[in-house]
Amino acid sequence: MENLNGYLIISAILFSIGTIGVLTRKNAIVIFMCVEMMLNAVNLTFVALSRHLGNLDGQVFVFFVMTVAAAEAAVGLALMIAFYNNKESIDVDDVNLMKW
Amino acid sequence: MLDYVWLIPFFPLVGFLINGLLGKKIKNEAVIGAIGTLAIFSSFIVSCMVLLEMIGLSPENRVFEKVVFPWIHSGNFKADMAFLVDPLSCVMIMVVTGVGSLIHLYSIGYMHGEEGFYRFFAYLNLFCMSMLLLVLGGNMLVMFIGWEGVGLCSYLLIGYYFHKKSAGDAAKKAFVMNRVGDFGFLIGLFTLYWWLGSNHNIWTINFTEIKAASHLLPYGGVVTIATLCFFVGATGKSAQIPLFTWLPDAMEGPTPVSALIHAATMVTAGVYMIGRMSFVFIKSPETMMVIAVVGAATAIFAATIGTAQNDIKRVLAYSTVSQLGFMFLAMGVGAFGAGIFHLMTHAFFKACLFLGSGSVIHAMHHALHKGHLHDDAQDMRNMGGLRKAMPITFLTFLVSTIAISGIPGFSGFFSKDEILWQAFANPYHGNLNYFLWATGAIAACFTAFYMFRLVFMTFFGECRINSKVKEHLHESPLVITIPLMVLGFLALIGGYIGMPKLMGMLPNYFEHWLDPVFELATEYGAAYAHHGEHSSHALEWGLMFGSVVIAVIGIGIAATMYTKNSTLPKRFTDAFPSLHRAVYNKWYIDELYDFAFVNPCKSFGQFLWKGFDVLVIDGVVNGVAGVVMGFSGIFRYMQSGLISNYAWSMAFGVVVMLGYYVFK
Numbered sequence: 154m155e156n157l158n159g160y161l162i163i164s165a166i167l168f169s170i171g172t173i174g175v176l177t178r179k180n181a182i183v184i185f186m187c188v189e190m191m192l193n194a195v196n197l198t199f200v201a202l203s204r205h206l207g208n209l210d211g212q213v214f215v216f217f218v219m220t221v222a223a224a225e226a227a228v229g230l231a232l233m234i235a236f237y238n239n240k241e242s243i244d245v246d247d248v249n250l251m252k253w
Numbered sequence: 254m255l256d257y258v259w260l261i262p263f264f265p266l267v268g269f270l271i272n273g274l275l276g277k278k279i280k281n282e283a284v285i286g287a288i289g290t291l292a293i294f295s296s297f298i299v300s301c302m303v304l305l306e307m308i309g310l311s312p313e314n315r316v317f318e319k320v321v322f323p324w325i326h327s328g329n330f331k332a333d334m335a336f337l338v339d340p341l342s343c344v345m346i347m348v349v350t351g352v353g354s355l356i357h358l359y360s361i362g363y364m365h366g367e368e369g370f371y372r373f374f375a376y377l378n379l380f381c382m383s384m385l386l387l388v389l390g391g392n393m394l395v396m397f398i399g400w401e402g403v404g405l406c407s408y409l410l411i412g413y414y415f416h417k418k419s420a421g422d423a424a425k426k427a428f429v430m431n432r433v434g435d436f437g438f439l440i441g442l443f444t445l446y447w448w449l450g451s452n453h454n455i456w457t458i459n460f461t462e463i464k465a466a467s468h469l470l471p472y473g474g475v476v477t478i479a480t481l482c483f484f485v486g487a488t489g490k491s492a493q494i495p496l497f498t499w500l501p502d503a504m505e506g507p508t509p510v511s512a513l514i515h516a517a518t519m520v521t522a523g524v525y526m527i528g529r530m531s532f533v534f535i536k537s538p539e540t541m542m543v544i545a546v547v548g549a550a551t552a553i554f555a556a557t558i559g560t561a562q563n564d565i566k567r568v569l570a571y572s573t574v575s576q577l578g579f580m581f582l583a584m585g586v587g588a589f590g591a592g593i594f595h596l597m598t599h600a601f602f603k604a605c606l607f608l609g610s611g612s613v614i615h616a617m618h619h620a621l622h623k624g625h626l627h628d629d630a631q632d633m634r635n636m637g638g639l640r641k642a643m644p645i646t647f648l649t650f651l652v653s654t655i656a657i658s659g660i661p662g663f664s665g666f667f668s669k670d671e672i673l674w675q676a677f678a679n680p681y682h683g684n685l686n687y688f689l690w691a692t693g694a695i696a697a698c699f700t701a702f703y704m705f706r707l708v709f710m711t712f713f714g715e716c717r718i719n720s721k722v723k724e725h726l727h728e729s730p731l732v733i734t735i736p737l738m739v740l741g742f743l744a745l746i747g748g749y750i751g752m753p754k755l756m757g758m759l760p761n762y763f764e765h766w767l768d769p770v771f772e773l774a775t776e777y778g779a780a781y782a783h784h785g786e787h788s789s790h791a792l793e794w795g796l797m798f799g800s801v802v803i804a805v806i807g808i809g810i811a812a813t814m815y816t817k818n819s820t821l822p823k824r825f826t827d828a829f830p831s832l833h834r835a836v837y838n839k840w841y842i843d844e845l846y847d848f849a850f851v852n853p854c855k856s857f858g859q860f861l862w863k864g865f866d867v868l869v870i871d872g873v874v875n876g877v878a879g880v881v882m883g884f885s886g887i888f889r890y891m892q893s894g895l896i897s898n899y900a901w902s903m904a905f906g907v908v909v910m911l912g913y914y915v916f917k
Contacts, residue, residue, distance in 0.1 A: 176900050184896075249894040 160201035167194035181233050181243040185226075192222050254302045255317045258336050261296045261303070261346055262385040268292025269378035276371025286361035289374035293357050293381050297350035304343050312769050315340055318391050318461060325394075329456035335391030337460055341528055341770045344593060345388035348600045352517045353381050355736035359608050360509040362732035363615060373413060373507065380406035384518050388525060393442050393458040396526070400438065400490070403519045404431040410514060411506040423502035430499040434489015438526075441482030445533065448475050460529060464773065467532045472780065473539060480533060480540040484547075487523030491577050494551045498843055500574055504566040508611030511566060516573045516607050517600040524580045524596050531589045531774035538781055541681055545585025549676070549692040552578030554840070556699035560706065561836040564631050565610045568707050572657065573603060575696060579672050582693055586682065587778050588675035590767045594751045595668035597763075601747045602653040602665055605740035609650035612729045612737065613711060616643060620725035621718075628718065633710040640712040642726035645734045647712045649741030654708050656744040658701035659804045664748030666801075669697060671753060673800050674793055680782035690796075694803050701807030709815035755793050 167190055174187030196215045203211030233243050240247050268289050276285050307315050317338040325332045357377060364373050383402025390396035404427075412424030442458065448470075450456040455466045470476050487493070492500035503515045514520070527534055527544070534540055552575045559571035576599050583592030616639070617630040628635050640647040656665035677690040716723045728734065751763030814821045826833040835841065891902075 172904060176897060176904060179897070245896040248896060 157201060157205045160197060164194045164197040164201065167191075167197065179244050179246055181236070181245050184245065185229050185233075189222060189226070192218055254299070254306050255338060256319060257299065258303060258317075258319050258338055258389065259321045260299050261350070261389065262382045264292045264295040264299070265378040265381040265385065269375050269382060272371050272378060273375035276375055279371065282361070282365065282370050285371045285374050286357075289378050290354065290357040290361065292378055293350060294354045296346075296381070296385065297354045300343075300346040300350045303338060304347060307338065307340065307343055312765075315769055316461070320391075329450065331456075332392055332394045332458060334395060335459070336389040336395075337391035338389070339770055340766050340768075341525075341593065342388050344597060344767070345525055346385060348597055349381065349384050349388065349518050352600050352604050352740070353377075353384075353513060355739055356509050356513040356517075356604065356608065359512075359611070359733055359736040360507075362730050363509055363611055364507060367507075369413070373410075376406055376409050376413075377509075377513070380410070380514060380519070384522075387522055391460060393460070396529075397438065397442070400486075400522065400526075401435065403514070403522060404428065404435065404490070407431070407503070407514050407519055410510040411503045413506055413510065417505070420505040423499070423505040427499040427503050430496045431489050434486045434496055437482045437485025437489070439486075441479045441486065444475065444479040444482060448479070463530075464532055467536070467773065467777070470533065470536050472536050476533060477537040477539045480530075480537045481543065483526065483530065483534075484540060484544055487526055487581075488547065489523075490526075491520050491523030491581070492574050493523070493577060493581055494547055494554060497551060497555065497574050498839075498846060501567055501570040501839070504564070504570050508566065508607060508614060511570070512604045512607030512611065515570070516603040520573065520577055521580070521596045521600070524577070524584060524592055527581075527584045528589050528593055528770070531584075531771055532777060534584070535587060535774040535778045538681065541585050541587065542685065543585070544581055545676070545682060545685070545689055548578045548581025548583070548585050549689050549696070550578070551575065552582060552696040553692050553699065554578075556696045556703065557836055558839050559703040560699060561833060563633050564629075565613065565633050565636075565707065565711060566607075566631055568633075568703055569603070569606055569610060572606075572700065572704065575700060576603065576657070578696070579669060579693065582676055582689060583672040586675050586679035586686075586689065587774070588672060588679060589771045589774060590764045591668065591671040591675050593767060594763050595672055598656070598664040598668045598744070598747050598751075601740055602656040602744035605649055605653040605737060605744050606657070608733070608737055608740065609646050609653065612643065612646040612733050613639060613650075615729055615733070616646075616726050620722045623725040624719070624722035626718070626722060633707065635718045636711045636716070637714045637718075638712070638716040638723075639726065642723075643712075643728045645728055646737060649734075649737040649744075650712070651708060652741045653744045654704045656748075657704055658808060659697055659800060661801055664744050664746065667748035667751055667753065670797055670800055671751070673697070674753075674796055677796055678793070681778060683783070694800060697800060698803045698807040701804040702811045705808045705811035706815050709811060713816055753793075753797075755790060755797070 171187045171189075171191035171194060174190070175184050178184055178187065196218055199211040199215045199218075203209060203215075236248065237243050268291070271288055272279075272285055279285055307317075319336045319338070321334045321336065324334045357374070360373065360377065364370055367373065380403060383399045383406055385399070387396055387399025387403060390399055408424045408428040408431075411427055412420050414420045415424075445463070446456070446458055449463070449466055453466065453469050455462070455469070457463060457466070485496075489496045500515055500520065504511055506515070534544070555571045555574035555578060559568050559575065562568045562571065576595070580592045580595050580599070583589070583595060613636065614630050617636065621628055621630055652663070656663035659666045659669045673690060673693050676693050677686055679686060682689065716726075749759060751761055752759045754761055814825070838844075
């Protein structure tokens with residue numbers, strides 16, 4: 154594996170973009186997409202390192218992450234629909250019923 | 254029989270339990286009344302047997318102690334459920350069970366048709382049990398149970414008509430004032446117990462043991478403190494200055510209660526207590542003086558108030574306070590036997606007077622009811638001329654009135670004259686004796702006056718209520734008149750067992766009977782007694798004659814004012830309006846107490862509520878909550894409710910943790 158650094162750098166850039174997106178955006182779907190981007194950045198790291206070390210454990214992990222991400226997508230979207238039905242908005246700042 | 258002395262308080266206890274628990278179901282007045290009366294009458298029979306057995310013993314053996322069961326044994330402290338039978342408690346149980354039986358019988362007639370008939374008899378039995386415990390108690394703790402028990406029953410029975418506010422108030426007043434006295438009793442008990450224990454290692458509250466150790470007690474000093482505390486207890490129970498104002502108010506209770514509790518028995522508990530501990534009291538000349546002065550002052554003070562009251566029961570109530578004052582005067586001058594003697598004769602004639610007044614009220618109430626009038630059945634201004642309608646009540650009432658006034662030949666004369674003579678001739682109080690005697694004699698004059706005023710206003714002259722009512726006035730049934738006749742008879746002859754030596758016709762049985770109880774006190778008293786100057790027979794005859802003349806003068810004034818010239822009382826009150834107002838309003842003592850004690854207590858309570866409770870207690874509690882709220886007000890900003898804020902803090906935390914591992 155010649156260019157491990159390149160993969161890791163791309164993965165770091167993707168993770169940072171995802172993190173900044175989660176922290177700054179208000180739209181729940183955008184946040185959700187950013188979370189997916191962070192997960193996939195981690196997946197990329199796993200795969201790159203797995204290839205680099207000649208060990209398949211990392212790739213097995215990636216399957217688990219993708220499964221969890223799929224489940225998370227189903228639950229997250231369902232929550233968003235339920236929230237939209239109530240508030241006609243998917244802005245996360247409107248999720249404030251628990252605030253005193 | 255002496256072994257079965259515990260039966261005496263036991264019977265009324267059984268009566269109380271039956272009537273108290275099952276009375277509501279029994280419903281039948283005859284059965285309830287019979288149970289209550291039989292219970293106390295059985296005690297009377299046992300008391301008679303005990304008395305007979307005691308008479309059979311030689312005088313020095315007339316002390317018997319019966320431990321029914323061990324009660325509290327803890328370290329040095331030992332208190333048994335013990336009964337003490339000696340000549341003094343014999344007199345008391347005879348009076349309590351004898352007069353008590355008659356009053357129970359009377360109550361069957363008097364309380365007929367009252368709501369809560371069973372409750373009344375249950376309370377009466379409970380009272381008798383407590384009173385018998387009080388007089389039979391072999392140690393101060395058993396006595397104290399009785400002491401508290403009679404106070405409780407007094408409260409329950411004064412408040413018998415609890416739906417009337419005045420009755421409830423009177424009951425509370427009696428209870429609170431008795432508590433003040435009980436406090437004194439307890440402090441006295443503790444003082445004596447502690448002093449004997451810590452100085453001589455005699456830890457005891459048993460009367461016989463204290464008596465045996467009494468030579469160790471000093472004259473004055475700690476004994477003065479202890480006995481003064483005991484005396485405070487006595488003033489509460491026996492309605493002496495300063496704790497006497499509850500007794501007149503206690504007349505809110507049914508009349509048999511006034512007769513039994515607030516005239517014949519319970520209120521004499523203080524006198525009995527001093528008699529029981531005479532060997533302690535006599536060791537403090539100061540206390541003896543206080544008792545004598547308070548007794549004399551109460552006697553005259555209450556007697557003056559009695560002259561201006563119009564409620565028949567109130568006159569008798571003040572008369573009771575005044576007569577109790579005489580008893581305390583006797584105790585204070587060291588004439589313990591005379592005090593107990595007066596206690597007994599007073600129980601006869603005062604119970605008779607109260608029951609007689611009850612009979613009158615009963616008849617008046619009935620007549621007024623028939624005539625559809627709502628006048629006060631207890632107000633003497635509505636009465637008059639009752640002697641024709643109620644001959645038996647009138648006759649017994651008259652006998653008792655003569656007895657209380659101190660006319661020779663009747664029981665009251667012997668006891669009262671003995672007290673006055675002792676007040677004059679006792680060796681303990683020096684020149685104070687003249688003052689004590691004079692006060693007592695004037696009080697006796699007032700007594701004769703107000704009692705005959707009562708008789709003249711009630712039984713003589715013309716009926717002051719309209720003639721329609723008059724037709725309905727008639728004598729009470731036998732169940733009421735029989736106790737009256739028995740008590741009237743006792744009021745007539747009861748004094749002959751204690752005839753003064755001077756008259757010499759009969760020996761003074763009563764004094765000899767009590768001698769073994771009080772001889773130790775006399776022995777101790779001799780240490781500071783100064784004998785000599787006044788005890789000649791001529792003087793005693795003279796004073797006796799004087800007290801009779803004084804009584805006759807009182808009767809004479811009453812006769813002139815209330816029979817012959819009916820405008821005289823009015824002219825008198827017009828001449829001294831402020832004096833009459835002051836006497837009529839009981840010298841404003843109630844108002845004074847309200848001003849000096851009740852209202853400050855109330856304002857203090859108000860202060861504790863508004864000032865302390867609301868500001869301090871609530872302030873602390875609310876303050877703690879406020880501080881917590883202040884802090885949480887600062888930290889609440891961490892919980893903004895905005896998801897991005899949480900995400901930021903999470904990311905920040907991750908960065909910090911990673912940074913720590915990277916750069917450490």
